[in-house]
Amino acid sequence: MKLARIIFALILSLALCAVRTVALADPDEAFTAYQKSDYATAFKLYHERALKGDVTAQGMVGTLYAYGRGVKQDDTQAAFWFQKLAEQGIAKGQFALGEMYLAGRGVHQDYAKAAELFRKAAEQGEPFSAFWLSMLYGQGQGVPKDPQQAAYWKKKSDENMPDFSDILLPQQQK
Template sequence: MQRLIFVFALFLSISSAAWASDAAQEAYDRADYATAFALWQPRAAEGDPQAQTALGSLFAYGRGVARDDDQAVSWFRKAAEQNFPPGQFALGGMYLQGRGVPADAGQAAFWIQKAAEQDLPIAQFYLSGMYEAGTGVSQDAEKAKYWKDKADVGFRDLLPASVLKQL
């Protein structure tokens, strides 16, 4: 489980860098989280799922704002309901950890699978582990292998080989 939480945090770090090369992202990259928040907030309020997921991440980790799991879940849910895979994955992670919502492995699997079906490698990796362990889904070695193989293909495009070996 600790490994899955580490990979979840790694995903949020990697994906935030890949989301956009705009002023908000540049502020985030400089650890100027208050500025990133100020720039993302209006976009999130207008319904931009990328900005909503970014705000959720700021609240989830207390970057530039007080840590607030309820706010994180609210923003992740807004993005997830727009069919935005990183938002779906993040919401699933909150259900898995019981942060801002009661822990619910079934809901975690539901949201993580939605993201996995849209080819988000980290979601595919998590879903594989969930099928392997029977977390929120029936234990199924074939489905675990299927999702792990899909994740491996996706990760090859995103991560250096040295990181992939650790997964």
């Protein structure tokens, strides 16, 4: 149950990062619909762009499928769209697909595949992937148990972790 909560929190953080990225780079009709919780419109608009190869839209379609917003929740479709990003070397897509393999959502659970995807993303500086890679090395899941590798990737995660203090309640901030 604790692992499920951690996975949910990390997927939520991925969605927040995707939303922030879109907000900064692409203030368009699809994002406006998303901000207004008009997920059906956001899905329709993002899906059209995703089919044309727009990577931001592909990430949003994957996220909308993962959460069932604007479309029926479908882990297989979420994994499909995250796979498209991962194949293009996009760290957030590698991370999201790695989480799908870690949890067995939309794909068969495969710790080795999750570790492979997390490593690719972590090598690009994606901190949540480095965190999960450290956990896998610490537990010997999908990779040999290796405390030194676990510590290395945990340090990388800590170095690159974004500051979420602006979205935390004051009592949650350090």
